[in-house]
Amino acid sequence: MVPGPASAHVSLPERMLAKMRLLLQYAACVFAFFSVGFLIVATWTDCWMVNADDSLEVSTKCRGLWWECVTNAFDGIRTCEDYDSIFAEHSLKLVATRALMITADILAGFGFITLLLGLDCVKFLPDEPYIKVRICFVAGTTLLIAGAPGIIGSVWYAVDVYVERSSLILHNIFLGIQYKFGWSCWLAMAGSLGCFLAGAVLTCCLYIFKGIGPEKNYPCSMRKAHSTAGVSVAKSYLAPQTETAKMYAVDTRV
Numbered sequence: 001m002v003p004g005p006a007s008a009h010v011s012l013p014e015r016m017l018a019k020m021r022l023l024l025q026y027a028a029c030v031f032a033f034f035s036v037g038f039l040i041v042a043t044w045t046d047c048w049m050v051n052a053d054d055s056l057e058v059s060t061k062c063r064g065l066w067w068e069c070v071t072n073a074f075d076g077i078r079t080c081e082d083y084d085s086i087f088a089e090h091s092l093k094l095v096a097t098r099a100l101m102i103t104a105d106i107l108a109g110f111g112f113i114t115l116l117l118g119l120d121c122v123k124f125l126p127d128e129p130y131i132k133v134r135i136c137f138v139a140g141t142t143l144l145i146a147g148a149p150g151i152i153g154s155v156w157y158a159v160d161v162y163v164e165r166s167s168l169i170l171h172n173i174f175l176g177i178q179y180k181f182g183w184s185c186w187l188a189m190a191g192s193l194g195c196f197l198a199g200a201v202l203t204c205c206l207y208i209f210k211g212i213g214p215e216k217n218y219p220c221s222m223r224k225a226h227s228t229a230g231v232s233v234a235k236s237y238l239a240p241q242t243e244t245a246k247m248y249a250v251d252t253r254v
Contacts, residue, residue, distance in 0.1 A: 022120060029112075029198075036108045036109055038191030039104050043102065047062040047185075065097060065098050093157060096153065104191075108142075111146055115135075140203035141199065143196075143199035146195045147192045147193070147196040150189075151189065151193070154188035165179060
């Protein structure tokens with residue numbers, strides 16, 4: 001089988017760069033997938049604050065953005081209690097973190113779905129590789145934006161918990177229970193950093209390889225094929241018309 005003109009002009013370094021471009025694309029997709037999952041799980045779990053080890057409690061208390069749960073240390077029974085209505089008065093830390101995390105969830109989910117449509121292996125707009133590259137760029141930008149509210153909300157919450165605990169210790173105030181930020185807060189930070197990483201790969205790294213891959217040769221070869229076919233059809237159409245005109249001119253002369 002003789003390779004086509006497009007594949008014949010692709011050198012070995014260009015093929016390696018194209019594979020690297022695909023590898024970066026898939027790596028960004030994996031980062032985005034786990035980041036979206038981490039953000040969603042962190043938003044809807046109840047361990048943003050957990051009682052510290054130096055507390056005089058026989059149970060584990062976890063506070064989330066929407067409810068508070070207590071797990072008995074002896075029998076393992078877990079009971080949860082929802083907070084008041086969202087229209088009730090809550091602390092600024094809680095309300096702001098809720099809004100920031102929901103915003104991060106929506107933006108990260110939209111960015112991940114957009115990234116799936118821009119993958120080369122997905123048969124979406126297969127004849128428009130330039131548009132798929134732009135879709136990946138839009139997905140990367142959205143993920144970068146999604147990481148901002150996520151990291152702001154989680155870090156703000158963690159710093160507030162740390163400052164509250166430190167101020168109580170500094171003033172020798174002991175309320176019987178001390179809190180530290182829990183695994184949900186860590187998960188939100190990890191998801192936000194993952195969004196930043198995936199967005200950086202899609203916007204910065206793939207920009208370097210924008211001239212490498214299927215979009216480099218495919219449209220040009222298609223345009224050449226269409227133009228060659230159009231010229232040949234035009235020639236085959238004009239040739240009989242010219243011969244007929246000549247014969248008609250000879251007949252009129254006779």
